[in-house]
Amino acid sequence: MQETLWTQAPRRNQNLVQVIQSYYQLTKPRIILLLLITTAGGMWIAAEGQVNPLLLLVTLTGGTLAAASANTINCLYDRDIDYVMERTRHRPLPSGRVQPRDALIFALALASISFSLLVVFANLLSALLAMSGILVYVLVYTHWLKRHSTQNIVIGGAAGAIPPLVGWAAVTGDLSWAAWVLFAIVFFWTPPHFWALALMIRKDYASVGVPMLPVVEGEAATARQILWYSLLLIPVTLLLVYPLHVMGAVYAVVALLLGGVLVQKAWQLMQAPEDLDQARSLFKYSILYMMLLCAGMVVDSLPVTHQLLSFCTEHLQALISAIPMLQGLTV
């Protein structure tokens, strides 16, 4: 395809604010926020609730720059199909507001700053993990799988699961089992998250020949897969409680409630796989799910939560021993 078919003519005469806005949009900022929340979740558990604020700031900044770089390269690579799809045709590259060469320089600069920041102020492992996130997203997902396999987002989803590893590595300098469970949580969450959205925009993907699951196998098969991954996600989230013992009762309750609602929504979708409202509701909930699950991790790992729980346990114990009928019970 010729370049002129991929983009509108370069847009000249943009003022500085418009230029900044265009580069900002190139980075898909709204997605980055949730990626950062998962990074922070990893840091909180790794630091057992007591994260060094400076390390938090540096790691989140490095993570932001790496994800921004990855998203910019994805926009650059996909500018041909983005030009055709209604949802994406107003992005900075297809609309001619940013030139491909400038986007590439921008992405490389972001990746270099991210790597330097993480190496100097966190550690080498976290910097290498952030760079591997860019590589997996660009090479494995965007280049290799997105246009060739219905399992594109399952395997490519590994890229989106790397941010909690970056957070964990920044705190401890290595990766424990718990870090890999965090990776698995985002990995198994990605299919319900993305396929719900893909059900809503399947015509767009079909128009450019991207073989997303709903396009190739239809709505019912996609809804079934969403339900399986949602069911699998519940035991995976609970691995942090047992056998790893890095999370306690507060997180366990949050994970069970959130997982229960996810499964319920997936079940409702399976009853009416063509209902776009059900798919939209599941997609929106998937984002809330991940935010609240990470909030649950943070709250559970705070020292004040532990103090509060042992205070309640002690008083419950005292109350039980004061009631003759209940003597013999222990909490």
Ligand code: HEM
């Ligand atoms: C391969 C894995 C993934 C794919 C293919 C995917 C795909 C998408 C797509 C196509 C959108 C709509 C974006 C738009 O219209 O501009 C979206 C939205 C979103 N994604 Fe994902 N996603 C993936 C993984 C993730 C991960 C790991 C996170 C964060 C943990 C995430 C967070 C979000 C958020 C927060 C939105 C909503 C953005 C908004 O408010 O518009 N995604 N995702």
Ligand SMILES: CC(C)=CCC/C(C)=C/CC/C(C)=C/COP(=O)(O)OP(=O)(O)O
């Ligand atoms: C550590 C690190 C830097 C990790 C990178 C993680 C990362 C940037 C994940 C993004 C996942 C995502 C939004 C995919 C959508 O791409 P798409 O091409 O399917 O979306 P589109 O159709 O909207 O362009």
